[in-house]
Amino acid sequence: MGFVVEMFSNAVLGELVSRSMSSLFAKCEKETAAAAQEDLQLLRRLLMRSATIVEEAERRRVPSRAMLLQLKALRGETFRGYYVLDVVRCRAALGGGGRRRDGEDDGDDVARRAFALSRFNPAKRVRSRSGAPEATESPPVLGGPSPEVELHRLVRSLEAMIGDMKEFVVFLTSYPPLYRQPYSAHMFVDKCMFGRHMEKETVMEFLLKKEPPGAEHLGVLPIVGPAHIGKSTLVEHVSDDERVRNHFSLILFYTGNDLEDVTVSSFRDKCLIKHHTDNASAERLLIVIEILDDVDDATWNGLYSSQRSIAQGSKMIITSRSERIERFGTAQALRMKCLSVEAYWYLFKMAAFGGDDPAQHPKMASLALEMASLMQGSFIFASVGAALLSANFNTQSWSRILTRLRQYTQKNASLIREYPGDINAKECPRYTWNVIKEKPDKYFMLYDIYHRGSGVEVPDISFLDLQGGHAQPPAGKYDILLTKSRIPPYFNYVCACEIRDM
Known part of the structure; x- marks a missing residue:
């Protein structure tokens, strides 16, 4: 009898404890x-x-x-x-x-x-x-x-x-x-350089800093970073600043893959004059050299020595994807990186939602959050992706675009054994396809991406045309317009495309 009572008491106690814990939780x-x-x-x-x-x-x-x-x-x-x-x-x-x-x-x-x-x-x-x-x-x-x-x-x-x-x-x-x-905020993000305020002020400080009397060297600031990270955009905004234009009487830009075919005598002839004033009291020059890769020491030393005779206080900026150019700097190199996850999300949501409040579209906002994470900080992906989302502003389309973006990441990662964020890596084509169709049947093979100036003719067919089925592409490889930048220097990003059956 005592055993039964003890079992009953334990059961009651267990139930009380369980209820107490549930109530507490x-x-x-x-x-x-x-x-x-x-x-x-x-x-x-x-x-x-x-x-x-x-x-x-x-x-x-x-x-x-x-x-x-x-x-x-x-x-x-x-x-x-x-x-x-x-x-x-x-x-x-x-x-x-x-x-x-x-x-x-x-x-x-x-x-x-x-x-x-x-x-x-x-x-x-x-x-x-x-x-x-x-x-x-x-x-x-x-x-x-x-x-x-x-x-x-x-x-x-x-x-x-x-x-x-x-x-x-x-x-x-x-x-x-x-x-x-x-x-x-939407117009601010859409029309202004985003997230590079500190980098701009670092470059400004270098350019406007007074050299000590008798200084013989020409100040050089290297700026390095991956492709399409914003190096040219940063330099363009700096050179357009009125403080810089008032400080330098002449601003020269040289753009090319390298400096191999450039001689001391031909260098200035191959430069673009961005700014010129007849201010006789300030003959300082700003020379901007934008190249893709490294420069051999002999070429650089010859070019640098030829510029040392220019007015004191003149400066030089050299930008490249290669970190090896840092050895040419007289100042600490500026290394440009992608935006933080949180800053990139702010940029992407403003571009995708425009003037709409994401809080009014919680499901779409959740889809966009994951898309932003898959884009790996790419400004080009943000621009193209936001344009696609804006043109198909509904939950079903956004869900399908996210699914295709996941598939894109997985397929290209498996093919090139790395994340496909750096589009130009190894010059491998990237497999893309229609993200709107329920069952796409064609691959859009995208090759090397490069930019053209705002005054240069661009292809008639855009990537958005292919996605929307609004274009009849020719056979073989052909150039398409990937996206247009809305901020200086207003680059048009172009790539070669080829359509293949799945």
């Missing part, structure tokens, strides 16, 4: 959800304040390097804030933790992958394309912080950072404006 979940909502509301308010400070600072000429570093930190934290806000919105709108439909991701899947890509995630990042920010291949490690915990950490970090910007804001109002304020 339910209470914790409610408290966590309530705290997350409070953090979310606070994050929205903080982002409005931080974005206002960043936009105002980018409209002004800030001479202090310490302030520029402070601005860089706030800008990065603001991008992370928008990224986390979008991830949490997608997770909430898609019902995180609920039952998923067959073939669809639930909100937790969206948040998990998004945080795995963000620098918040403590998981090791194991593989990236050259020049790109590190990117993870796997979900966060087990036991890693939840999105709610990361949200709370971000809010506290951004709140503290804004609190430390009081003196910054006071000093900021004393600096002169650079240009008129854009009327929307």
